[in-house]
Amino acid sequence: MPGIVDVSQLVKTYGDGTKAVKGITFTVNEGEFFGFLGPNGAGKSTTIKILTTLLQKTSGSASVAGLNVESDAAKIRKIIGVQNQDTVVDEDLTGRENLVLQGQLQQMHGPAIKERVDELLKIVDLTDAADKRAGFYSGGMKKRLDLATTLVHNPKILFLDEPTTGLDPQSRAAIWAYLKRLNEQGITIFITTQYLEEVDRLCRRLAIVDLGEIVAQGTPGDLKQEIGADSISLGFENSSMNGGDVRTKARQVLEKKFDGVSNIVDSDIGLTVYAKNGSYMVPELVRAFDDAHIRLSSIGVSSPTLDDVFLKHTGKRIRVEEVSSANSRGMFGRRRR
Amino acid sequence: MSFFSDAFHLFVRSMKKLVRNPILVFFSLFQPIIFLLLFTQLFSNLGRFISGGTLTYTAFATAGIVLQNAFSSAFQSGTAVVDDIKSGFLAKMLATPVNRSAILFGRLLSDVFRVVAQTVIILVLAFALGVYPATGIIGYLLVIFTVAFFGLAWSGISLALGLKTKSAETVFGIAGAVTFPLLFMSTALVSLGFMPGWMQNVSNFNPISFAVNAIRNPITGCNLDLTVCNIGFDWGTILQAFGVIAGIGIVTLGATLYLFRKVVS
Incomplete structure (x- = not known):
């Protein structure tokens, strides 16, 4: 039809x-x-x-x-x-x-x-x-x-x-x-x-x-469902270590030690890691990064959202601009010819 | 036919916008009125030279001031169109079944209405200053018709500029740059015989001169070189002006229509 x-x-x-x-x-x-x-x-x-x-x-x-x-x-x-x-x-x-x-x-x-x-x-x-x-x-x-x-x-x-x-x-x-x-x-x-x-x-x-x-x-x-994985958001204390990019280093650790990881994407604060049963992976992750001397500033786990779907397919996070042209127009009063 | 009803509704919209922004009318009337009140006094002695003393300078210059007003009013037309393009209002209209040509026609209709209203204000003010129409009310109706016709043709310039550049600043800039040179090198403010030779040559080809002469005759009742007054209507001068204005109108409105189609499709 x-x-x-x-x-x-x-x-x-x-x-x-x-x-x-x-x-x-x-x-x-x-x-x-x-x-x-x-x-x-x-x-x-x-x-x-x-x-x-x-x-x-x-x-x-x-x-x-x-x-x-x-x-x-x-x-x-x-x-x-x-x-x-x-x-x-x-x-x-x-x-x-x-x-x-x-x-x-x-x-x-x-x-x-x-x-x-x-x-x-x-x-x-x-x-x-x-x-x-x-x-x-x-x-x-x-x-x-x-x-x-x-x-x-x-x-x-x-x-x-x-x-x-x-x-x-x-x-x-x-x-x-x-x-x-x-x-x-x-x-x-x-x-x-x-x-x-x-x-x-x-x-x-x-x-x-x-x-x-x-x-x-x-x-x-x-x-x-297609994403089928939780997302683990990792924040790093520093963006580089020993002259190398911390994200690259962390990726290496993840790829070597964690089979359950289905995808890794860069985020503003560090990396977003997709894995089945993500919450069970957290203790191991912390230990592995500790061993590799990568200092984490934050770690969070969430079940998939449309935001993750969007990120997976476009490589970008959707950004909501709170200050819009409509508001700035209002600031200067009525528009005239 | 949706053409006429659509054009009418958009005409009403333009008029409402105009009435609610009186500052725009004020700005385009301000200069002509200053000319009428002060410029004509400043040059009041000119009257003696221009017509051998039969006309006051105010009576002579009224025609030029009426035209100057048509000028500045018509030039605001293009900026209103730019405004509708920039705000998205034109796109919003185009997503409706509105008749495409009616958008343009409604605009021109309101331009003509406006220039007529402003002309009436100036003529009434001139009347108060002692400028009595030599050819009576019929003459003034003819003046208003001529100004409306000229305003329509002249609006085409600013509409075409607006549609082409999509910038109100450009329209205003060009309007400001051409207004006074065209006005000064015409018979708007002095008679042909009063100008230096080279300027007479320019004035003879200046469309403004043609339009001004056709407006001046019904007001003063004089012939073209102001040697004889009380001749009534000088149809030769008037019809010649209509020909020139029609020529300008065909070019400017043709260009407007072409550019508008490009924007619309």
């Missing part, structure tokens, strides 16, 4: 030769909460732009609700809601005016718009601030308004690019709660985000992209 989003061998090469997307294939099923994850520059936003008809693909095929992203672009625009990475609301208009304008651009008319706008203002808790200019809203309120504008025309599928980046934890939780409710009402959600805990909780399936290619896809449970 074809999915609501079908992407096959999709390629995007920009005019300057940059290969942003290098032949990705994936399917999103109707009603799914689908996570599309990857480090910065992995090709996530490019893929979203192609799926939302804002960018032409180079080759391959992509369809949304069975409609071709190029030949049926006009039809797709009527059934999708799109939220950009940056919060986009007109700060000179009130919250209500922003929603009404969006409804008008979506070719809705009179009473239908008014009814829907009132309903949405309630859903995103902006009824009291509805007639204030969006320029006076907080970052969280703007983001909620932005989300509401994508919903005016009752879209079948929502494309959300980092909808909660730069928000305080409360606003973030509120947005995730709205998204969960929307998904329960049957709206398919296609989301990119850096918040893996929420992905783990809400996304039915996810795909991880890196350097324009899909490196892993499946349910969060399956992907964690």
